[in-house]
Amino acid sequence: MIRSALLGSVALAALMACTTVATTQATVDQYVDDARRIAGEDLKFLMPVCNPQPAVRAAPSAAMDESLAKLINQPAPEPGQAFDNLYYVGAAWVSAWVLKTSEGLILIDALNNKKEAADLIEGGMRRLGLDPAQIRYVLVTHGHGDHYGGAQMIAERYRARVVASEIDWQMMETGLEFDSKMWDRPPQRDIAVKDGDTLTLGDTTVRFLITPGHTLGTISPVFDVRDGSRVHKAMVWGGTSFNFGRDMRRLDGYIAQTERMRELSARWGIDVPLSNHPGFDGTVAKLKARKDAAGGANPFVSGQPVVDRAMRVLNTCARAQKSRFLLTAQAGHSELFAQANLVDGHAQHNEDEHIQAGMLALSRSEAAQAVAFPFSVLASAHTLDPHKSR
Numbered sequence: 001m002i003r004s005a006l007l008g009s010v011a012l013a014a015l016m017a018c019t020t021v022a023t024t025q026a027t028v029d030q031y032v033d034d035a036r037r038i039a040g041e042d043l044k045f046l047m048p049v050c051n052p053q054p055a056v057r058a059a060p061s062a063a064m065d066e067s068l069a070k071l072i073n074q075p076a077p078e079p080g081q082a083f084d085n086l087y088y089v090g091a092a093w094v095s096a097w098v099l100k101t102s103e104g105l106i107l108i109d110a111l112n113n114k115k116e117a118a119d120l121i122e123g124g125m126r127r128l129g130l131d132p133a134q135i136r137y138v139l140v141t142h143g144h145g146d147h148y149g150g151a152q153m154i155a156e157r158y159r160a161r162v163v164a165s166e167i168d169w170q171m172m173e174t175g176l177e178f179d180s181k182m183w184d185r186p187p188q189r190d191i192a193v194k195d196g197d198t199l200t201l202g203d204t205t206v207r208f209l210i211t212p213g214h215t216l217g218t219i220s221p222v223f224d225v226r227d228g229s230r231v232h233k234a235m236v237w238g239g240t241s242f243n244f245g246r247d248m249r250r251l252d253g254y255i256a257q258t259e260r261m262r263e264l265s266a267r268w269g270i271d272v273p274l275s276n277h278p279g280f281d282g283t284v285a286k287l288k289a290r291k292d293a294a295g296g297a298n299p300f301v302s303g304q305p306v307v308d309r310a311m312r313v314l315n316t317c318a319r320a321q322k323s324r325f326l327l328t329a330q331a332g333h334s335e336l337f338a339q340a341n342l343v344d345g346h347a348q349h350n351e352d353e354h355i356q357a358g359m360l361a362l363s364r365s366e367a368a369q370a371v372a373f374p375f376s377v378l379a380s381a382h383t384l385d386p387h388k389s390r
């Protein structure tokens with residue numbers, strides 16, 4: 001047995017060394033079929049991630065403003081409660097979560113602009129009996145305007161500290177990947193977190209995982225949620241779609257990070273998969289189901305195997321998109337890919353600083369996986385007094 005397995009793997013290695021396996025449309029189709037099979041019915045809402053993506057990132061334009069306006073102007077869902085300590089005050093398109101601790105509130109994402117933050121975050125919190133003045137931190141999961149637009153207003157009004165990753169702070173300060181007049185300006189630089197950092201407020205600790213791909217410094221926070229006497233572990237996947245154009249290394253980053261999250265979710269027992277867009281986790285239907293069946297099983301508790309499948313769906317869709325780009329390269333459509341798939345599937349393109357910084361973060365986070373558990377703790381200045389001078 002052992003021997004034949006060994007021979008088999010030697011033969012396979014020799015085969016792989018001697019040939020370049022061409023990417024074909026069948027490769028792409030196989031990935032999409034696999035993703036659909038893994039998603040099944042319950043994770044169907046992730047399948048749009050598998051749709052073909054354009055090779056070039058959308059530039060600011062009137063058309064983009066218009067489509068954002070349409071998304072923003074959809075009627076907002078009712079604010080609601082997912083767990084004893086987790087509330088939804090987001091819009092129809094983009095999420096805002098409030099994590100309640102014994103020493104104040106942590107807001108996860110701040111919607112598109114001041115107006116939305118006032119109407120939905122402040123308004124929603126009041127309707128749920130939460131006091132916006134208790135917001136101590138605003139976590140910006142990644143540096144796109146639909147997540148940071150209302151952050152500065154909340155920070156100023158309630159003297160809350162704003163948390164983002166170093167790489168996305170740099171991006172927000174020096175050159176936005178996306179911009180639109182529908183978004184208010186990025187918040188002023190405040191707390192920068194690294195992969196594995198934690199933030200403790202009262203009885204609650206949030207772990208920040210840097211999961212690059214969607215942006216180079218996307219944060220996926222992990223924290224406990226409570227439902228009566230039961231404690232569950234939640235993870236908000238901080239950036240989902242591949243809207244960065246033909247950037248193979250970002251897709252590689254995404255593939256690596258979804259694999260890492262599968263491993264971490266198994267190790268930590270993450271059983272509540274959440275998103276920062278309600279369309280990617282069924283938030284609205286789940287809020288309603290929880291409200292209607294108060295006391296019954298919490299619909300947000302999907303179980304660890306579902307978290308694993310969700311990561312596999314995203315991973316498989318990233319592989320499908322990578323194959324699509326390799327396919328165009330093979331067909332000779334781009335000088336950028338002259339040698340790409342002959343080496344290791346990495347595009348040999350000119351990388352800007354952000355790409356380099358992101359890949360550095362990725363290699364650091366890969367190293368962190370082996371050595372940095374349990375996680376390091378943020379400097380006490382970040383945890384003891386949120387009202388400390390900024």
Ligand SMILES: [Zn+2]
Pocket residue numbers: 142144214239
């Ligand atoms: Zn985004």
